[in-house]
Amino acid sequence: MKVKELGEQKILEKIVKELPSHLLGDDCAPIPFGNYYILTTVDGIHEDTDIPPGMTYYEAGWYSCASSLSDIAAKGGFPISVLASVFVSEDFDVENILSFLKGVDECASLFGAKLDGGDLNFGEKFSADVFVMGITEKKSYVSRSGARPGDVIIVTGTFGTPSGVLKKILGGESVPNKLREKLMKPRPRVWEGVVLTSLGIITASIDSSDGLYESLKTISKDSEVALVVDYDSIPKDEWLVTNFSSEEVFNHVFFGGGEYELVMTSKPEILDRIEEIREDLEIDITVVGEVKEGRGVYVKKDEKIMEVKGRGWEHFRRH
Amino acid sequence: MKVKELGEQKILEKIVKELPSHLLGDDCAPIPFGNYYILTTVDGIHEDTDIPPGMTYYEAGWYSCASSLSDIAAKGGFPISVLASVFVSEDFDVENILSFLKGVDECASLFGAKLDGGDLNFGEKFSADVFVMGITEKKSYVSRSGARPGDVIIVTGTFGTPSGVLKKILGGESVPNKLREKLMKPRPRVWEGVVLTSLGIITASIDSSDGLYESLKTISKDSEVALVVDYDSIPKDEWLVTNFSSEEVFNHVFFGGGEYELVMTSKPEILDRIEEIREDLEIDITVVGEVKEGRGVYVKKDEKIMEVKGRGWEHFRRH
Numbered sequence: 001m002k003v004k005e006l007g008e009q010k011i012l013e014k015i016v017k018e019l020p021s022h023l024l025g026d027d028c029a030p031i032p033f034g035n036y037y038i039l040t041t042v043d044g045i046h047e048d049t050d051i052p053p054g055m056t057y058y059e060a061g062w063y064s065c066a067s068s069l070s071d072i073a074a075k076g077g078f079p080i081s082v083l084a085s086v087f088v089s090e091d092f093d094v095e096n097i098l099s100f101l102k103g104v105d106e107c108a109s110l111f112g113a114k115l116d117g118g119d120l121n122f123g124e125k126f127s128a129d130v131f132v133m134g135i136t137e138k139k140s141y142v143s144r145s146g147a148r149p150g151d152v153i154i155v156t157g158t159f160g161t162p163s164g165v166l167k168k169i170l171g172g173e174s175v176p177n178k179l180r181e182k183l184m185k186p187r188p189r190v191w192e193g194v195v196l197t198s199l200g201i202i203t204a205s206i207d208s209s210d211g212l213y214e215s216l217k218t219i220s221k222d223s224e225v226a227l228v229v230d231y232d233s234i235p236k237d238e239w240l241v242t243n244f245s246s247e248e249v250f251n252h253v254f255f256g257g258g259e260y261e262l263v264m265t266s267k268p269e270i271l272d273r274i275e276e277i278r279e280d281l282e283i284d285i286t287v288v289g290e291v292k293e294g295r296g297v298y299v300k301k302d303e304k305i306m307e308v309k310g311r312g313w314e315h316f317r318r319h
Numbered sequence: 320m321k322v323k324e325l326g327e328q329k330i331l332e333k334i335v336k337e338l339p340s341h342l343l344g345d346d347c348a349p350i351p352f353g354n355y356y357i358l359t360t361v362d363g364i365h366e367d368t369d370i371p372p373g374m375t376y377y378e379a380g381w382y383s384c385a386s387s388l389s390d391i392a393a394k395g396g397f398p399i400s401v402l403a404s405v406f407v408s409e410d411f412d413v414e415n416i417l418s419f420l421k422g423v424d425e426c427a428s429l430f431g432a433k434l435d436g437g438d439l440n441f442g443e444k445f446s447a448d449v450f451v452m453g454i455t456e457k458k459s460y461v462s463r464s465g466a467r468p469g470d471v472i473i474v475t476g477t478f479g480t481p482s483g484v485l486k487k488i489l490g491g492e493s494v495p496n497k498l499r500e501k502l503m504k505p506r507p508r509v510w511e512g513v514v515l516t517s518l519g520i521i522t523a524s525i526d527s528s529d530g531l532y533e534s535l536k537t538i539s540k541d542s543e544v545a546l547v548v549d550y551d552s553i554p555k556d557e558w559l560v561t562n563f564s565s566e567e568v569f570n571h572v573f574f575g576g577g578e579y580e581l582v583m584t585s586k587p588e589i590l591d592r593i594e595e596i597r598e599d600l601e602i603d604i605t606v607v608g609e610v611k612e613g614r615g616v617y618v619k620k621d622e623k624i625m626e627v628k629g630r631g632w633e634h635f636r637r638h
Binding site: 001002003004006008011012014015018019028029031038040041042043044045046048049050080081083084085086087088089090091092093094095097098101102105115116117118119120121122123124125127129131133 | 320321322323325327330331333334337338347348350357359360361362363364365367368369399400402404405406407408409410411412413414416417420421424434435436437438439440441442443444446448450452
């Protein structure tokens with residue numbers, strides 16, 4: 001069967017089924033090592049599917065690294081080391097390879113890691129993989145499957161802006177630089193992940209690379225619970241709300257992706273500490289909903305509750 | 320400047336210069352961790368440049384994993400975890416993705432590691448990166464720069480066969496299966512690397528992925544010594560010697576590559592232990608030369624000593 005007939009999600013399910021490993025199927029592979037888990041993750045980037053018009057190679061490197069760091073962040077890990085493997089054609093400009101690697105290195109450097117190695121290969125078009133290794137204490141490790149009814153749902157940052165920005169850029173419109181950077185140069189929530197998981201009350205954690213809905217759906221599925229979010233509570237940038245129709249905003253928020261924010265569930269004790277976390281720890285978190293018995297992702301909006309269905313970012317089907 | 324104008328080696332030198340990291344430029348990035356180094360490495364594979372006719376996707380997966388494991392082996396590391404990132408088109412057969420990943424996983428399983436995760440991406444043609452993480456005790460770690468005059472040069476296995484096999488296959492000739500596997504399904508020298516580095520007398524180590532000459536040249540350059548090998552001592556498969564002219568054999572042995580054998584220098588004490596290592600530890604090692612003052616790679620052949628120059632396998636120039 002062809003890739004386009006099955007789609008990314010079903011292919012990944014098939015891989016997990018046919019190559020059984022308890023480590024496959026989370027953001028990172030957690031490798032036990034004494035009192036620690038070493039966390040490893042990789043994200044690929046391809047010129048045709050992942051590099052929007054106007055993104056520089058420096059930004060593409062930053063973006064790739066941020067995307068992998070975000071997976072480490074979701075597990076409460078510190079990044080330790082970064083490798084990058086690059087595929088380029090014979091006619092590719094060498095300076096662009098260097099720009100890409102500098103983007104990778106400088107994003108990693110924000111969090112104390114560095115680009116430590118990699119590989120250089122032939123490819124018709126530019127593509128690359130950025131591999132990040134991190135570490136977390138076993139007692140801080142949070143999977144996607146620990147959400148329980150009665151928990152609350154918390155998120156960092158805002159949602160919808162990166163895909164709103166992409167929409168405008170693809171339509172040839174200009175976007176304020178600060179917002180453009182939310183798409184092109186996202187800041188992975190490494191510090192936030194380390195601090196929040198160390199509280200000992202986070203029950204499930206994932207990043208929102210593929211869209212808020214996809215993150216919530218994954219926690220719902222892996223934890224066997226229903227997640228109910230209050231639409232008005234979800235943080236949205238003013239720019240998004242004023243530049244799109246309310247239906248478009250809804251779609252960007254749930255299905256847009258590219259935020260690289262954290263989506264977590266927590267024991268309700270966190271409610272007493274939200275102000276402390278926001279003010280003393282300077283972590284921009286918001287409570288957006290609660291965990292219930294059942295399955296699925298629901299949204300409270302205009303005094304109604306409806307089930308959200310659809311799909312976040314998926315390779316091959318959207319392409 | 321374009322990639323083809325500069326060539327792989329010069330590009331890598333430029334990267335190391337512009338992105339200074341003490342970890343760039345060896346087979347693996349050694350990350351200090353208590354009494355250990357965590358070793359990370361990545362190797363890319365591309366349908367157009369790295370998959371010879373007749374190689375199955377299972378073998379391509381095995382090969383990619385073996386190639387990365389060989390870098391870990393050269394540093395005396397145990398592999399702990401493997402990730403694979405795959406780029407495929409929409410029309411690619413899903414079964415071939417699974418075959419590739421099974422090849423990766425089964426090669427890793429030989430040495431106690433597993434495929435623990437990865438990424439799936441769009442690409443016009445098939446390409447992939449295999450990342451391997453390993454670990455070694457700090458006291459066992461051997462760089463490429465410790466060879467000293469008076470040391471001896473040792474190698475595992477035989478040289479020249481993989482590129483000889485490739486030549487025959489590209490010419491449409493058939494090759495005995497056992498020899499074909501030396502090209503398609505190499506066995507990385509993980510056990511040998513762990514045992515030999517634990518002896519405490521190995522002074523420099525590298526694998527021979529890019530050809531024996533390239534390995535010797537790298538040790539010569541990094542250790543600032545001359546390496547003199549005795550041509551007749553270099554182990555060669557009977558098949559190679561009987562199927563090629565003596566000039567061709569010389570070229571396959573020095574410039575062919577793809578052996579994934581270990582090329583090491585050792586304190587001369589190893590000479591007293593060669594039989595023990597070969598018989599009791601069942602490690603197929605051979606002493607092939609010695610380290611001298613000076614620079615460069617020299618070969619003793621037909622009672623003459625000549626300097627070997629040329630290049631091993633290099634992307635972009637050969638392509």
